[in-house]
Amino acid sequence: MFRYILRRLLQMVLAFFGTTLIVYALTFAGQGDPIQALAGERPVTPAQRAYLTEKYHLDATGVGGFFYRYFDYVKNLLQGNLGESLTGRNIGDILQQAWPVTVRLALIALAVAIIFGVTAGVLAGIRRASIFDNSTLVLTLLVLGIPTIVLAPLAQYFLGVKWQLFPPTAGSDPTFYALLLPGIVLGSLSLATALRLTRASVAENLRADYVRTARSKGLVKRRIVVVHVLRNSLIPVVTFLGVELGNLMSGAIITEGVFNIPGVGFNLFRGIRTEDGPLVVGIVSVLVVVYLVSNLVVDVLYAVLDPRIRYE
Amino acid sequence: MRVRRLAAWTALPLAVTLGLAACGSGGDGGSGGSDSSAVSIQIAEPKHLVPTNTTETSGSQVLAGLFSPLVDYDAQNKPYEVAAQSITSTDNKVWTIKLKDGFTFHNGEKVTSEDYINAWNYGAYAPNGQDSNFFFEKIAGYADLQGKAPKAKEMSGLKKVDDLTFTATLTEPYIDFKTTLGYNAFYPMPDAAFSAPGVLKDSYEQAPIGQGPFKMKGAWQHDSKIDVERYDAYPGEKPKVKNIEFRIYQQLTAAYADVLADNLDVLPTIPTESLSTAPTDLGDRYKTSPMSSFQFLAFPTFDKDYSSPDVRKAISMAIDRDEITKSVFKGSQTPARSFVSPVLPGYRENTAGKAGEFNPTEAKKLYQAAGGPSKIVISYNGDGGHKDWVDATVNQLKANLGVDAVGSAEPKFADLLTKVEKKTPVGAFRMGWVMDYPTMEDYLGPLYSTNGSSNYYGYSNPEFDKLVKEGSAAKTQDEAIAKYQQAEDILAKDMPVIPLRFGENVFGHSSKVKNVEMDLFQRVNLVKIEAAS
Secondary structure (H helix, E strand, O other): OOOHHHHHHHHHHHHHHHHHHHHOOOHHHHOOOOHHHHHHOOOOOOHHHHHHHHOOOOOOOHHHHHHHHHHHHHHHHHOOOOOOOOOOOOOHHHHHHHHHHHHHHHHHHHHHHHHHHHHHHHHHOOOOOHHHHHHHHHHHHHHHHHHHHHHHHHHHHHHHHOOOOOOOOOOOOOOHHHHHHHHHHHHHHHHHHHHHHHHHHHHHHHHHHHHHHHHHHHHHHHHHHHHHHHHHHHHHHHHHHHHHHHHHHHHHHHHHHHHOOOOHHHHHHHHHHOOOOHHHHHHHHHHHHHHHHHHHHHHHHHHHOOOOOOOO | OOOHHHHHHEOOOOOOHHHHHHHHOOOOOOOOOOOOOOOEEOOOOOOOHHHHHOHHHHHHHHHHHHHOOOOOOOOOEEEOOOOOOEEEEOOEEEEEEEOOOOOOOOOOEEHHHHHHHHHHHHHHHHHHHOOOHHHHEEEHHHHHHHOHHHHHHHHEEEEEEEEEEEEEEOOOOOOOOHOOOHHHOOOOOOOOHEEEEEEEEEHHHHHOOOOEEEEEEEEEEEEEEEEEEEEOOOOOOOOOEEEEEEEEEHHHHHHHHHOOOOOOOOOOOOOHHHHHHHHHHHHHHHEEEEEEEEEEEEEOOOOHHHHHHHHHHHHHOOOOOOHHHHOOOOOOOOEEOOOOOOOOOOOOOOOOOOHHOOOOOHHHHHHHHOOOOEEEEEEOOOOOOHHHHHHHHHHHHHHHHOOOEEEEEOOHHHHHHHHHHHOOOOOOEEEEEEOOOOOOOHHHHHHHHHOOOOOOOOOOHHHHHHHHHHOOOOOOHHHHHHHHHHHHHHHHOOEEEEEEEEEEEEEEEEEOOEEEOOOOOEEEEOOOEEEEE
């Protein structure tokens, strides 16, 4: 197991540099005129243009220029320096502020998905074709069909503005309560998927031979479901949720925007909009690490859930 | 055993969630604030908070609280002295600026003429890369501070007379110099801002020290908020509220939801999506006031299709401005038929004359006689909410001129400008302008002069340039305005651009505040605003 993890960690280093190179190349290629983008519709003064061009090596163009800038970036990165955004702020500081709130939001969303999704999925799986099963089917289809860009403002308007059950926006230093509504909105899509997955998996496993054996052995139903069925049914759900954690952190662009949470998605969106190459690459690099680590955790969890799986 | 391990795995994320959530619940809710007279105002994350480096509205809103300008503008938009005692000149070339006694910076330092000179030199020195660098270009010696390795660090035109007096010598007479001094690039900076002469401390921007009615309360909390409190030693008009929180939003729609729920006090711009519902949502808390923005359609001079003024006039006459402002903008903008904003001294209505009137039959006749192109393209930036009115305009052109017309979106304004500069055929393209100070020259110079900084379409008329120059060198305001108006008449003949709309501040506030006023620069008046009790 230890050797397996070590090998995976070494692979992660390679994957990390590969992805940063690609991301860097893409932002580099897609860059129009970042200085003008920064200024919006105002004319840019020659003094300001010369200053920014020199500071960010924007005059280094073409293939040679690209590698010059990329290696400059990696050199700084290895020294723990993520560089400065085009507005002159330290990207390390930006991320340090943005990550905690995004992690909290993602974990709330994940908790919502696990608590409601898995529980309801198990119940629906046990009582197949019941009213509960059918109504969750309709509800989850509905949620899966509504994109976040519609769901988030609707939830904000009705629960935040009209009935005033939750604060309409969370702000930068939110309470748990203020993050609850965005967390539920963000988690609702994973909740629906987790519910469908659990239900299908539980329903299938209930018909398996080992369940019949356990039942004929005289085991109580509770024990069969919790110990035998649930454990085997969770493998696809854990895979899904592990990958989903990465998605929740990076995919919160819309939710963070609607509820004014200055997290990672919020900053990523701004970086893309203002063509702030250094900021985009900095955020995406960290996201890459999050994905790699959460994938590793999922793989290790398999071995815990299914003793037949062994890693060498 | 195994069951317990499984339980531990599922419990782990939950425990972390709750633990992290507990960490966060220590701070305050971020809404309202503890003091009953704290007022919250929406801004976007400012790019910079150094006076000479701040050109966007959010930064300038915060600076308007922290600093007091030399001059402000009265109801007729004529300048009057605030931090200055007098600003005088006999020849409009050498200006003597006397400061009012009694102004102090928030750290207790007395404001002297040197603080102005140091700040302006810092702004004009090219290697500092300040965004407002060009505001100092009329001062003598500015050229020596430009380039990669400038010859000088200080403009020769700025001279200290005594602690409260200094002179600014310009390269040539400029009648509107006093008016320009209201812009935030002309604020002073204290000695405490500099680590060495001409070198600004990095930390200054995080908590700027000014001489205005409010001082910083703590540092700038990026992406979150900027707190300021009343500065009691301020000698000018005292603000009615003690604390102001400038709360940073990325999206206006989020801020709008907060205003509806009384969670935010002032929203200076109602988002376009909510324009149609805002008057009913907010009732008498929905307000409008004049503002200087000017939207127009420009034609590249390198494109032969549009080189005849008659073609441009015909297109202008085929556009029903009243209909578009009413149906697309819900009356939040007004139709434009002149080349400068109505807020300016010297503005006249309908200077575009017949070309500004909607007249489809005449337009079609003129268009065909002048041989206009069979397909009209209007380019715009897709990120600015311009699609609706461009589509409406294109449909009007199709119907009224009998030609094919399409709108073409570029991702960003920068992409559009790059194409125009490379002379890629983009057809007509949209442009906008907001003034920096209320003079006609601030429109005529940058937009239509041969060397204008925003003249991307390459319009050039020597006679026009000459009149603008004569206007700014005039002896009296009246004489200057007469020259500017003559210049505007040339524009009406040449029609280099088609005026479309003038903007308005469309803003809203919560039920917790009253006396919310906004100025021509989209800034909330921080001295007048009051808490509603």
